[in-house]
Amino acid sequence: MRIIAIDDEDLALEGCISAIKKAIPAAHVDGFTSGKQAFEVIDQINPQIAFLDVEMRTDNGIDVAKKLQAKNPRINIIFVTGYSEYMREAFGLYASGYIMKPVTPAKIQDAFEHLRFPVEEESGRKLKVHTFGEFEVFTKEGVPLDFAYSKTRELLAVLIDANGAMRTFDQIMDRIWQDEDDPSGHRSYMRNLFADMSRIFFENDCGDALIRRRGEAAINKEYFDCDYFDYLAGKREDTGFAGEYMNQYSWAEPTLGK
Structure with a gap:
């Protein structure tokens, strides 16, 4: 879950972030002291929930909320303020909540339980794998993995082809x-x-994706969003399979035959 908090007072911002993390431990929280600062990276973060101070020195929280909603109409806006007079205008924007300072984990939890738009939990899968056609691996954001050796990619292809089974x-x-x-x-x-693969996995927050035992190795399928795995699971119409599988590797032909 992606959350942002915007407050121009450092102590208030730190307190808000701390309360959010205590109430929602699994959330990824980014804090900003201005709307301008937040919008510089908002497309990369793509938050599902925004906690906004209403009145700041350089920003008006209502205006920031309107800009966030223009980018994502389903973002949950929760206003944080010490002034109750803004409540009517805040809810005129169909905000998900309105918290009076000081912010506490209990107030955060209550707001979270009454969100206007349900928040979908993110999949634990962190890498995307394409096997139908050419074999390629991407980050969750769609960036190709930068292996130091081309053979590292092929090693991963062998382990993907094994469908999670150990290979000596x-x-x-x-x-x-x-x-x-x-x-x-x-x-x-x-x-x-293997060292190169482990490095890449750790850099992408999936260090446990590689399973190694004495003289053998496998991959943890839970870390991979893979068309081949989906096909085997019966989701065949969604995989785009058109008779091609890991075209660059001749050893993959038996799997294609099956």
Whole structure:
């Protein structure tokens, strides 16, 4: 859940953020001391809830709310103020709540339970994987992962193809270096590939996506939004499958056949 809080008083802002985190521990909260500061990054944050001080030195909370609603008509606006006279104007904007200072976790929780627009919980999946056509991996925001080695991407493709099952290092090497007489000679290089993959996963807040045991490895499917996984789960019409699967890897042909 993405939440922003805007208040031009540092102590008030810190108090509001603290109360939000106590009331909603799973929320990601960004704080700003002005509407201008918030709008510089608002498209990246895409908040579902906004806590706004009504009267600030450089901004009017009502005006900030109107701009937020113009960007997202379903954003939940909760006004925070020490002045009750703004209440009528605030609710004229169909705000989700109105909190009188000081802000407390109990007041936050009450406002959260009466939101105008339901907030959908974000999926725990943090990486997007395309297997139908060319194999590619993206962040949740759609940015391709920047692996240090091209073989790291292929290593991940092998693990995705395994559908969450463990694969021994020998099985993995037989796939990646299938045209060589002795793939086992790449065991040291494969350790670099695993290190590269682990680095990328940690940078994208999914360090547990790689499962390693002695001599074998797998991926935790819960971290991946993958068309292949969806297809196997029966969601075939939504996957866009058109007879192509990991086109750049010849070892994927048996899976395509199935």
